[in-house]
Amino acid sequence: MIDFIRYKVWPVLAVVICLLAIWYTAAVVLNTPFQQDKYARANLENVAFTQLVSDTLSQERPVLPAPHQVVEEIYKTTVLKKVTSKRSLVYHAGITLSSTMLGFIIGAVLGIVIAVLVVHSRVLDKSLMPWVISSQTIPILAIAPMIIVVLNAVGISGLLPKAFISTYLSFFPVTVGMVKGLRSPDTINMDLMKTYSANGNQVFWKLRLPSSVPYLFTSLKIAVAASLVGAIVGELPTGAVAGLGARLLAGSYYGQTIQIWSALVVAAVLAACLVAAIGSLDRMVLRRMGVAR
Structure with missing residues (x-):
């Protein structure tokens, strides 16, 4: 102790x-x-x-604002307000969390699929991977309004546009992490699988995928934090009336710096909780796999 x-x-x-x-x-x-x-x-x-x-x-x-002012504002807008109130930070955090999780799930699945394709196809490795890397050179503040305008033009609005922005930020670390993880088995282990006459599917499920699990969870921690940033950024160009991004906008319009900082602190706490949840899942999965961590 x-x-x-x-x-x-x-x-x-x-x-x-x-x-x-x-x-x-x-x-x-x-x-x-x-x-x-x-x-x-x-x-x-x-x-x-x-x-x-x-x-x-x-x-x-x-x-x-001083720290005690931010804490007081958070207390007033969480404990002293009903969860359904438009002034409750819990309500706004819930709105942002929903788009964050949807974008994170889509981004994680997309990243894993791309990584599997890249590892198993030399053509895709040479052609697709550079585009994946190049996609992250575009500032999210520049592309977010474009995504929302295009999706609104085809009748898609509400949660999905913000989720797609989260997907854009979250799929990249998962892709890179999984590619690294799927290629992590040593040559001697790959040769051993060949001596067992293992086919491609058996090598993937019994060697490549288990070896990639630590890399996957590390990349998921980065991805979920990036997904939250994407959800908040996605709320800014839409003039949203709900979500942490909306609280930031409202605070900036009326010069309410305490409101801005309280929303930022809540966003940081929310990100920390999401990362901690994935970390707990990571330890549980590795423990079931017999890996001490």
């Missing part, structure tokens, strides 16, 4: 404390000019430093 606290808990707490200290310092520095301007307009002089710090950390629309 002592070793767990020393090597697991304390390092995390130390990083969190440092981040909070930097955040509070930055909040004071960035909010001070506006606060001093308020003092000047109110003809207040020789304001104590402690009062200045207190006022900069309690502004209604600060340049940079």
